[in-house]
Amino acid sequence: MNEQAAAADPDGAASAALSASTPVGDSPAPHRPGLPPSGARSMRFLADRGPRLRSVLGRLLFVAVAVATLILGYRLAANLTLxxxxxxxxxxxDIVRVSAPVAGRLMELAVAENQSVAAGELLFRIDPETYRLQLELAQAELAVAEGSLADQRRLRESERANAVVAQDEVSRAQTNLDLATRSLERLQPMEAAGYVSRQTLDEARTAVSDAAVSLRQALGAAAAARNEVQTTLALEAQVRANQTLVAIARRALEQTEVLAPVAGKVVGLKIAEGENLVPGATLFTLIDSxxxxxxxxxxxxxxxxxxxxxxxxxxxxxxxxxxxxxxxxxxxxxxxxxxxxxxxxxxxxxxxxxxxxxxxxxxxxxxxxxxxxxxxxxxxxxxxxxxxxxxxxx
Incomplete structure (x- = not known):
């Protein structure tokens, strides 16, 4: 019966014979069907050295991972530093909070929410009628002040001419006094010798007295004439004040048209035409592009x-x-x-x-x-x- 089994399975019989001739403690690796004896020895080597080889490979892999981690960490730290x-x-x-520079009714709104605007483009317009009238009033008041100043300057020139005439009268009176005084001084020595009558001498003394009175009157008139020459400082200051009021009124009229200070985007717009605006209150925001x-x-x-x-x-x-x-x-x-x-x-x-x-x-x-x-x-x-x-x- 064994012979029949051996005949039916010759490889099995060979394996059994090899097992019988090999010591028990030195059992070879099982021979896989279809492998030559050299392949069987290789499988046996791997089976004997596998755990040690896996341990070495694991250590090498751990060292490689650790080195790669250190290199990666160093490169990451250097990258974060640089x-x-x-x-x-x-x-x-930057943003610009756009507000109304002057009070008034919003007559025209030229922009919309999220609209792009260029620098200098019209944003909105306030009713200018009130400010136009204020400018006309300031200009009229300036014209009145300038007219008053012109009249005062003409009057001053006339008063200056009168003062010059009064000063000439002073000079004439002084000359007459000097002449009368010298005449009296010439006649007085001649009275003792009898060459001049007493009446002539009295007339000379009277002429000196009259000339002195005339000089005093001329001096008083000249002083009065000088005092009557009025200055134009007050009227000149009034003209400058009215010029400033005109400039303010013109500036207010110009500010009824609000232009974009920078190029940008309009955001936060929640107003409509017809609304009464208050100076300084933010109407919307302009983002500087x-x-x-x-x-x-x-x-x-x-x-x-x-x-x-x-x-x-x-x-x-x-x-x-x-x-x-x-x-x-x-x-x-x-x-x-x-x-x-x-x-x-x-x-x-x-x-x-x-x-x-x-x-x-x-x-x-x-x-x-x-x-x-x-x-x-x-x-x-x-x-x-x-x-x-x-x-x-x-």
């Missing part, structure tokens, strides 16, 4: 490597595929802490907690954007900022 980045950033721009920036918050630990002029890449969340170039325009000099915000009554605020981990403060870094795409520029839009500390903008 190219600090933040995801806590937003788009911002030439002042787009990104404000990113960076920890204080990286501020030492950031300088004004560093180049930057900005990615706006609206479309992160678009890279916007920028330049560091400024680094914030101060922030307000929670303790200062919570201060009450002038007393310091001390939280009843212990901070086991010191958290680095963050400071805003302002990045000026260069030619940003208009569809992505919206105040408050989230952004990612990457700085390049080794690249300074020219």
């Amino acid at each position: 190219s600090p980045r933040t995801t806590d950033a937003e788009i911002d721009a 030439a002042s787009w920036v990104a404000n990113g918050l960076f920890p204080e630990t990286v501020l030492a490597g950031i300088q004004v002029g560093d180049s930057a890449d900005v990615f706006v969340m609206i479309d992160q595929r678009v890279r916007i170039a920028g330049t560091v325009d400024g680094i914030g000099w101060g922030v307000v802490s929670d303790d200062e915000i919570a201060a009450f009554g002038g007393l310091p605020y001390v939280a009843r907690t212990l901070n086991w981990v010191q958290v680095a403060a963050r400071f805003p870094v302002r990045i000026r954007l260069h030619a940003p795409p208009e569809p992505l520029m919206r105040i408050g839009a989230s952004a990612v900022v990457i700085l390049h500390a080794q690249q300074r903008a020219d």
Whole structure:
């Protein structure tokens, strides 16, 4: 019966014979059907050395992963040092709060919400009639003041001429007095010799007295004439005041037309024509389209490597595929802490907690954007900022 089994399975018989001739402690690896003896020996080698080989390979793999982790960490730290980045950033721009410079009824509204306007473009117009009338009134008052000044100047010239005449009278009276005095002085020595009568001498003395009286009268008249010459200082000041009122009225009339101070976008518009406007009250906001920036918050630990002029890449969340170039325009000099915000009554605020981990403060870094795409520029839009500390903008 065994012979029949051997005849039916010659390989099995050979295996049985090999097993019978091999010691028990040195059993060969099972021979797989279809493998030559050399293949069986290879399988036996792998079976004997497999655990040790796997241990060595595992150690090598661990060392390789550790080295790769260290290299990656070093490169990441170097990259964060040379190219600090933040995801806590937003788009911002300068804004102009547009208000009515003068009071009045809104007669024409030339813009709409979200409209783009150019610098110098008409925004709205206030009813100018009241201010036109005020300008005409100021101009009329100026004309009256100028007329009064002209009349006063003509009168002053006449008074000056009278003063000149009065002064001439003084000169004439003084000459007559001098002549009468010299005549008297010549006649007095001749009286003792009998060459001049007493009557002639008395007449000479009377002439001197009359000349002195005439001189005193001429001096008084000249002084009065000089005092009557009026100055025009008051009227000149009145003219200047009226000129100022005219300029103010003209300025108010010009301000009834409000023009865009900068090119930008109109936002927050909630008024309509016919509304009565109050000076200084904000009507809407104008976003300056030439002042787009990104404000990113960076920890204080990286501020030492950031300088004004560093180049930057900005990615706006609206479309992160678009890279916007920028330049560091400024680094914030101060922030307000929670303790200062919570201060009450002038007393310091001390939280009843212990901070086991010191958290680095963050400071805003302002990045000026260069030619940003208009569809992505919206105040408050989230952004990612990457700085390049080794690249300074020219």
